[in-house]
Amino acid sequence: MRYYEDFVPGETATSQGSYVVTEAEIREVGERWDPQPFHVDPLAAARSAFGGLVASSVHLFAIRVALGSGSTEEPTAAVSALGFDKLRLHAPVRPGDELRVRATTIDRRVSSSRPGLGVVRSRSELVNQRDEVVFSDESAFLVERRTPTTG
């Protein structure tokens, strides 16, 4: 279990696991939550600005969260997400792309109202098989402290 103390500002961790994005999942997530033609219809997508099917924002955010807190990694003692900023789509994600997450701790502080908890802020990047950053965000999480009685 990763606790507050394990998030050291400036340190970067890359997920061991990767996530292969399939055409079937791009279309399924698109149909369910974001039915733009370039997420669900191969022919319309080919005529769009993307030139083919691309993963939706919903799909990329879901993959980013899955790789950041998923079962293939040590889980975080998270109490709650507080928010996400600066979600950016840097490059299209297409069928067959293999994504990893690279997360850097920006800063951390102990909660003033709840000293057993701390707030950790991180920058996360999804990178593809060519090491191109395709998606990034900054997140803040409330995380349990391992040693709440010490400063």
Add this chain to the structure above:
Amino acid sequence: MRYYEDFVPGETATSQGSYVVTEAEIREVGERWDPQPFHVDPLAAARSAFGGLVASSVHLFAIRVALGSGSTEEPTAAVSALGFDKLRLHAPVRPGDELRVRATTIDRRVSSSRPGLGVVRSRSELVNQRDEVVFSDESAFLVERRTPTTG
């Protein structure tokens, strides 16, 4: 179809459709992408800070996008999402909650490099059946202009 010209700064639109959040879907989305105990395990969730199962950030963002561009509403002539900022979780979303989206256009501008397109920035809020804001974000989208040849 909603074009660039249909997004008037200061105007607010509320989705006609609503989205009822079920326990089954909270757990399914949690298992798939965000397997924290308070999203997937009713007993562990009851002992968590939330006191019961709550929807994940991934789930809320997906619902927000679905209500904002979904098939129950007039679709937007969107070319691409550019990014999302200030995603905030204001209050827990629990099984049985019924959500709508309320979107306000912040500003818009014609693309300088591609005059047939414009950039629209909006603030979106998910509100529940008690009219409480449970989630909000700000988004920027590249949208087709209806009248690209005029100024």
